[in-house]
């Protein structure tokens with residue numbers, strides 16, 4: 272089993288390589304990739320050796336080959352379908368953003384309990400009533416969900432999703448979700464990034 | 476200078492300790508803090524020694540004392556004032572969330588170019604027209620800004636903020652901002668978290 276932090280880093284390298292490719296660069300040295308991704312170069316070199324890709328001292332790494340090598344290593348399936356629960360301010364910003372960022376992972380349906388939102392389409396994604404989420408997950412073999420409901424609703428929603436077969440959750444609520452050990456939870460909190468900026472701006 | 480990753484971890488420990496205190500726990504062992512924060516326990520123990528705090532084998536660490544020790548080490552000023560630029564879906568979700576999460580860091584003003592949003596109040600924060608942002612930064616000694624404008628506007632906004640004296644930016648746009656070396660940029664991308672969940676759900 273690979274450490275979570277290693278997977279974190281590989282995903283960040285892949286994103287930076289993708290950007291370099293869009294900017295038209297064909298080669299990159301490990302110290303440049305280290306600078307762009309914010310990790311030390313010795314770790315970058317070690318990680319890339321782990322995925323079985325070696326650069327050359329003369330040219331560095333080939334950008335598109337390395338990106339493909341990491342994508343293969345991560346074996347992201349060709350197309351992953353995700354659902355989102357809670358079509359509020361944050362939910363709608365995510366629906367818009369996901370469409371533009373990663374063609375392999377797409378949000379295919381959204382769910383809400385507010386009658387004014389149900390049956391509406393936001394950023395070309397249809398909003399179902401939350402009562403139909405269990406059937407939707409089972410009928411469409413959905414494994415991953417994003418939760419952007421208010422904190423008070425989070426645990427109840429998470430339990431309903433896990434009961435229906437969800438195996439991974441991106442949790443934006445400030446609640447620590449109680450789920451069985453085999454369900455993977457990723458908690459995202461933008462305040463942590465803000466606190467980091469405050470720390471470095473005030474000087475250490 | 477302390478490594479960025481160490482600061483990252485300390486901020487996460489502080490947040491988890493704060494939650495434990497709210498749940499009424501008075502002591503915690505390093506392996507428990509490791510489990511909650513997602514870092515290996517040897518790293519937790521090393522980090523806590525670096526901030527000069529030792530637990531005892533019998534009782535572990537005192538939760539409130541340790542939280543205070545980390546906060547002192549990070550020397551977060553008593554109150555930090557931040558501005559937000561781009562009061563769209565994501566901006567509004569952030570305005571609401573920040574108010575609830577961290578009393579020491581507060582968003583004091585928001586800026587937008589949309590006439591329908593200017594002079595309005597969202598989550599008790601007033602929205603100014605973007606043309607007045609430079610004066611506002613200088614007159615109020617603001618160091619940190621959050622950017623949630625569309626990608627096409629991001630670089631122009633970042634340059635205007637840095638010219639007026641901003642020293643740190645939380646960047647939500649997918650653009651790599653070109654700013655002088657002494658300006659600290661934190662790029663936040665929720666797709667990275669989603670990709671991580673997809674990886675672990677598909678099994679490594």
Ligand SMILES: NC(=O)c1ccc[n+]([C@@H]2O[C@H](COP(=O)([O-])OP(=O)(O)OC[C@H]3O[C@@H](n4cnc5c(N)ncnc54)[C@H](O)[C@@H]3O)[C@@H](O)[C@H]2O)c1
Pocket residue numbers: 356357358359360361362382383384385388401419420421422424428442443444445459460461462567568569571572
């Ligand atoms: N992690 C972060 O950095 C971060 C940032 C901003 C907001 N948040 C969190 O994200 C969540 C959403 O924030 P927001 O500003 O978009 O809130 P919002 O009130 O605008 O949206 C919440 C949505 O959830 C829906 N909802 C409520 N109960 C539901 C249920 N049982 N089933 C289905 N839908 C339900 C509501 O109808 C609404 O559309 C909150 O928990 C907030 O704390 C987190």
Ligand SMILES: NC(=O)c1ccc[n+]([C@@H]2O[C@H](COP(=O)([O-])OP(=O)(O)OC[C@H]3O[C@@H](n4cnc5c(N)ncnc54)[C@H](O)[C@@H]3O)[C@@H](O)[C@H]2O)c1
Pocket residue numbers: 363364365367368560561562563564565566586587588589592605623624625626628632646647648649663664665666
């Ligand atoms: N990093 C992430 O994980 C993530 C997630 C969601 C959205 N985003 C990004 O966040 C940004 C905002 O997304 P959104 O869904 O809230 O978009 P939105 O269109 O709802 O909001 C953008 C706001 O910026 C304002 N604006 C535009 N130009 C401006 C200027 N020059 N000065 C001041 N204000 C200006 C608009 O009037 C609008 O209110 C986008 O860049 C999007 O790609 C990032």
